[in-house]
Amino acid sequence: MSGVLIHVPQDPPLTLRLGAGEVARFGRGSDTVAVELRLDDPAVSRLAGEIRVSEDHWLLSNLSATQSYLVENPEGAGEYLRVPPRRLGAPIPFEFARVVLPTRDRVVSFQVFAPDHVYLDPQGAVGGRPGTQTLTAYSLDETATYFLVLVALCEPRLRDESALAVPTTPEIVERLRQLPQCARLTARGVSAHIDYLAEEKLRIVLPESRDAGRGARRNGKREALVGIALRFGVVGESHLGLLPSRSAASCGGAQAVGR
Amino acid sequence: MSRGAEAERVPAGYRVGDWEVGAPIADGGWGWVYEGRGVRGTTDDHPAVVALKFLPTSGLAPQQARGLLECAHREREFGRRARHPRLIRVHDSLVLNEPAHPELDGAIVLVMERAERSLRQLLGGEAGLADGQTERILTQICEGLAHLHDLGWVHGDLKPDNILLMADGSVRLSDFGLASELDGTHGTHAWMPPLGTPDYLPPERWKAPLGERGVQARPSADIWALGIMIHQMFTGGISPFPGATPAARGAAAQEYAGGQAPLRLDPAVPPFWRDLATDCLAPTHEARSACTAGALLARIGAETPGGGKAVARANGDRRRRRVVLGAAAATALCAATVAGWVYVADDNSATRKDPVHADNVSDTAGPAPITVYNVEPTCRAHAADRDQQCSLGLAIDPLAPYTVANVVATRVWHGDVLTAQCRLPQGLPVTDEFGTRSTEWYRVRLPGGAADSTAWFPAVRTKDRPALPTCR
Numbered sequence: 001m002s003g004v005l006i007h008v009p010q011d012p013p014l015t016l017r018l019g020a021g022e023v024a025r026f027g028r029g030s031d032t033v034a035v036e037l038r039l040d041d042p043a044v045s046r047l048a049g050e051i052r053v054s055e056d057h058w059l060l061s062n063l064s065a066t067q068s069y070l071v072e073n074p075e076g077a078g079e080y081l082r083v084p085p086r087r088l089g090a091p092i093p094f095e096f097a098r099v100v101l102p103t104r105d106r107v108v109s110f111q112v113f114a115p116d117h118v119y120l121d122p123q124g125a126v127g128g129r130p131g132t133q134t135l136t137a138y139s140l141d142e143t144a145t146y147f148l149v150l151v152a153l154c155e156p157r158l159r160d161e162s163a164l165a166v167p168t169t170p171e172i173v174e175r176l177r178q179l180p181q182c183a184r185l186t187a188r189g190v191s192a193h194i195d196y197l198a199e200e201k202l203r204i205v206l207p208e209s210r211d212a213g214r215g216a217r218r219n220g221k222r223e224a225l226v227g228i229a230l231r232f233g234v235v236g237e238s239h240l241g242l243l244p245s246r247s248a249a250s251c252g253g254a255q256a257v258g259r
Numbered sequence: 260m261s262r263g264a265e266a267e268r269v270p271a272g273y274r275v276g277d278w279e280v281g282a283p284i285a286d287g288g289w290g291w292v293y294e295g296r297g298v299r300g301t302t303d304d305h306p307a308v309v310a311l312k313f314l315p316t317s318g319l320a321p322q323q324a325r326g327l328l329e330c331a332h333r334e335r336e337f338g339r340r341a342r343h344p345r346l347i348r349v350h351d352s353l354v355l356n357e358p359a360h361p362e363l364d365g366a367i368v369l370v371m372e373r374a375e376r377s378l379r380q381l382l383g384g385e386a387g388l389a390d391g392q393t394e395r396i397l398t399q400i401c402e403g404l405a406h407l408h409d410l411g412w413v414h415g416d417l418k419p420d421n422i423l424l425m426a427d428g429s430v431r432l433s434d435f436g437l438a439s440e441l442d443g444t445h446g447t448h449a450w451m452p453p454l455g456t457p458d459y460l461p462p463e464r465w466k467a468p469l470g471e472r473g474v475q476a477r478p479s480a481d482i483w484a485l486g487i488m489i490h491q492m493f494t495g496g497i498s499p500f501p502g503a504t505p506a507a508r509g510a511a512a513q514e515y516a517g518g519q520a521p522l523r524l525d526p527a528v529p530p531f532w533r534d535l536a537t538d539c540l541a542p543t544h545e546a547r548s549a550c551t552a553g554a555l556l557a558r559i560g561a562e563t564p565g566g567g568k569a570v571a572r573a574n575g576d577r578r579r580r581r582v583v584l585g586a587a588a589a590t591a592l593c594a595a596t597v598a599g600w601v602y603v604a605d606d607n608s609a610t611r612k613d614p615v616h617a618d619n620v621s622d623t624a625g626p627a628p629i630t631v632y633n634v635e636p637t638c639r640a641h642a643a644d645r646d647q648q649c650s651l652g653l654a655i656d657p658l659a660p661y662t663v664a665n666v667v668a669t670r671v672w673h674g675d676v677l678t679a680q681c682r683l684p685q686g687l688p689v690t691d692e693f694g695t696r697s698t699e700w701y702r703v704r705l706p707g708g709a710a711d712s713t714a715w716f717p718a719v720r721t722k723d724r725p726a727l728p729t730c731r
Binding site for chain 2: 002003019020021022053054055056116118133134135136138202203204205224227228231232
């Protein structure tokens with residue numbers, strides 16, 4: 001239960017972390033109306049809405065009298081919620097959400113991540129009562145893109161190809177792009193997923209990096225991620241089925257060459 | 260075959276070593292438990308009826324099987340080394356070699372004492388608990404926990420499901436699959452796989468980082484779980500934290516730990532146990548670390564008539580402890596939670612001198628600056644955040660127990676520079692989280708306060724050793 005993370009993609013980008021039960025207001029703000037998330041657009045109300053962390057999810061209040069807000073699931077193939085004007089405390093079920101406020105000429109939006117969603121362990125016993133079972137404290141959504149990235153990172157080790165090799169970002173992009181839901185995956189996206197896994201989901205502590213070299217540090221994070229995911233059974237051989245099959249990939253490659 | 264299949268997994272009459280498999284008892288996260296009947300004569304090590312815990316490894320990926328083996332190994336190892344009347348006894352362990360039964364092949368079987376039922380079953384039962392039964396069960400859980408912690412182990416998954424009741428009504432702690440031994444160098448924490456039962460995890464675990472060796476587990480996590488169970492025992496299984504789901508209750512515990520919500524215990528919990536539960540549920544590891552299972556047991560002994568026996572036993576077991584507790588001082592010990600200092604109650608603490616007053620001080624040498632040092636690395640790394648959980652307290656009287664009433668409102672953090680006026684070599688002993696102990700205190704000027712407002716700062720909280728006059 002580490003709360004939610006709000007990211008406003010403006011210049012400079014603003015990131016806000018809310019703990020359990022905490023509240024952040026958003027809007028244009030003014031001298032009299034204080035907001036934690038300032039959205040600088042004349043079409044946005046001074047006090048446009050409120051985000052409140054509740055249990056493992058969050059609630060969105062639409063304080064506008066006239067405008068609906070949209071909450072999109074960027075990974076949900078078009079899944080979205082409409083929060084009508086004056087609606088208070090609408091629960092948002094997405095782990096990743098993009099809140100979109102309507103404006104005249106451009107889109108004002110920000111992202112909210114809720115990394116605390118809890119999943120039952122895949123190999124958990126059926127007999128136990130929910131709530132009294134021993135669970136992995138770090139549960140991942142096996143249908144999310146970040147999980148695919150993690151499986152791709154672990155693939156060489158799972159296939160016993162190499163005990164050391166961890167794929168690079170371009171290699172992961174290449175590997176996952178064959179999946180329809182990853183067709184638009186970018187290197188930046190992969191890096192963001194790796195950071196999210198390491199920092200928000202598994203909360204990995206890295207051994208002190210001796211060298212301030214940026215590249216070296218990032219590699220350390222990947223290796224730690226793979227090591228921990230395999231050691232604690234977060235990713236297993238059964239998950240390799242989530243990745244595109246290799247033979248099909250080479251087949252596709254051959255077709256492309258043949259054309 | 261699916262591991263979750265309801266079909267009978269181990270055929271009745273199946274032979275495991277010297278035991279014959281009988282009726283199923285339970286389905287756990289790790290495997291299945293069956294009753295076993297001895298087919299040989301009965302001895303102390305070979306009772307007529309046992310519980311057989313099957314930990315199957317088939318159908319698991321090599322990585323998962325390895326993890327399970329590790330857990331089984333922990334449990335077996337633990338059973339071998341930590342014999343105690345309050346811990347379930349592991350008589351034997353076997354690995355099955357059954358190529359004809361793929362589901363059983365390679366399974367690990369632990370042969371354990373046969374319990375009557377679990378505390379979870381008792382709490383979920385229709386019948387209420389008999390008079391005094393609640394108190395007796397809680398006392399015995401404390402005894403088991405005190406023994407466990409004294410041996411330098413952390414249970415890691417303490418909950419009513421893992422507390423078993425024998426036919427004679429006595430309590431056994433069980434399920435040591437996550438139990439881990441405290442780190443050898445400091446003895447402050449152990450490492451365990453990132454597993455737990457949400458309702459019994461202390462607030463700090465929800466944010467705990469994961470390293471190569473797993474997550475840090477400290478005895479204070481078991482104390483938190485005990486606090487939850489104390490509440491549950493008097494309320495028919497209700498958690499002290501509101502919410503319909505474990506996630507909701509976890510969030511409520513977070514809000515409480517963050518200072519946004521008070522701890523609201525059910526009025527059904529009697530005052531003595533309410534105080535105990537409150538101390539067990541102190542919001543941070545630091546605050547909880549003063550409240551050890553041994554100290555709790557001593558408090559229970561002082562409260563319960565006829566409880567002296569338990570206390571005597573607990574004190575007799577105290578071989579490996581660095582901190583020796585006296586029964587009379589135990590209340591003060593648990594109350595010393597404000598700053599998370601463990602007070603050592605030496606025998607001579609009873610022959611306490613009069614409180615030292617600030618006006619009895621020589622003015623021969625000038626004051627000296629001292630820098631606050633927090634032994635918790637995370638508190639040092641984030642000193643600038645001035646997180647309440649990392650704050651350290653100052654005492655009003657260095658000879659009085661460190662209770663809420665004996666702490667000034669002003670808090671200090673790592674890196675703060677205080678002006679020390681004089682030193683007191685023989686105050687109440689203070690032990691920090693790493694076991695460093697000192698009786699020395701400094702009288703310091705209160706930061707931001709008037710020139711004449713002072714408080715007492717324990718010398719274990721700084722690395723500076725300035726030459727200062729003795730406070731008289």
